Amino acid sequence: MQTPFIHNHQLNVIHKQADFLLKTMRTAADRKVLETIKGTAVTHAIDSFDQLTEEQKGLLEQMSTYEAAYELQSYLDDLMPYVVPFPEVSLKQIQKLFPKSKKLKMPDLASIDYKRTTYLRWTDIATNRLYIVYPYEGRLLGIEGQITSTNKNGFCMFCNRHRELGFFNVKTRGGGSPDNFASAGQYVCMDDEACNHSITDTAPLERFLLAAGK
Numbered sequence: 001m002q003t004p005f006i007h008n009h010q011l012n013v014i015h016k017q018a019d020f021l022l023k024t025m026r027t028a029a030d031r032k033v034l035e036t037i038k039g040t041a042v043t044h045a046i047d048s049f050d051q052l053t054e055e056q057k058g059l060l061e062q063m064s065t066y067e068a069a070y071e072l073q074s075y076l077d078d079l080m081p082y083v084v085p086f087p088e089v090s091l092k093q094i095q096k097l098f099p100k101s102k103k104l105k106m107p108d109l110a111s112i113d114y115k116r117t118t119y120l121r122w123t124d125i126a127t128n129r130l131y132i133v134y135p136y137e138g139r140l141l142g143i144e145g146q147i148t149s150t151n152k153n154g155f156c157m158f159c160n161r162h163r164e165l166g167f168f169n170v171k172t173r174g175g176g177s178p179d180n181f182a183s184a185g186q187y188v189c190m191d192d193e194a195c196n197h198s199i200t201d202t203a204p205l206e207r208f209l210l211a212a213g214k
């Protein structure tokens with residue numbers, strides 16, 4: 001029985017390093033170069049965790065022991081039982097997070113790959129509203145706002161990859177009077193799944209959600 005300890009964004013770090021390692025293996029780089037890259041890959045993977053048991057560290061270090069691409073690929077598959085899934089949320093919980101949305105479009109929860117999800121997001125295409133649900137310190141944060149396609153590529157604020165961006169604009173309640181609205185906006189990926197498969201650090205996402213959720 002494995003205890004899950006790898007979060008999706010950490011798995012993304014591991015995949016990113018493994019991809020680089022695979023590329024190096026395929027180009028048949030010099031042995032020394034390959035060893036250096038293996039070492040760096042393991043260091044980056046380990047650095048994405050705050051703490052690890054010796055056993056968990058050993059599992060990450062295994063990444064540097066493979067000689068063939070297919071071995072590394074099956075190592076990545078074998079990590080899946082160690083991945084911590086996004087917490088299960090019910091439609092009722094989601095409704096509660098967005099009490100002001102009268103015609104709230106619900107996500108298709110059955111289609112979500114919980115192990116590959118750092119933040120749950122879905123778009124109501126009819127109204128261009130983007131909804132985000134994120135577990136933070138034992139509770140769920142819910143944010144909604146307009147997303148407008150920019151038809152341009154750029155760096156996503158959440159995952160930091162170069163992708164097709166939308167401008168996500170969230171109305172926030174300013175300090176003082178409840179009528180005092182401000183807004184917070186960011187350029188983020190248009191593609192829900194791509195962003196979740198790329199995010200390697202949750203800090204920018206958390207900063208935005210906390211600022212926008214006020």
Ligand SMILES: [Zn+2]
Nearest residue numbers: 156159189195
């Ligand atoms: Zn993104």
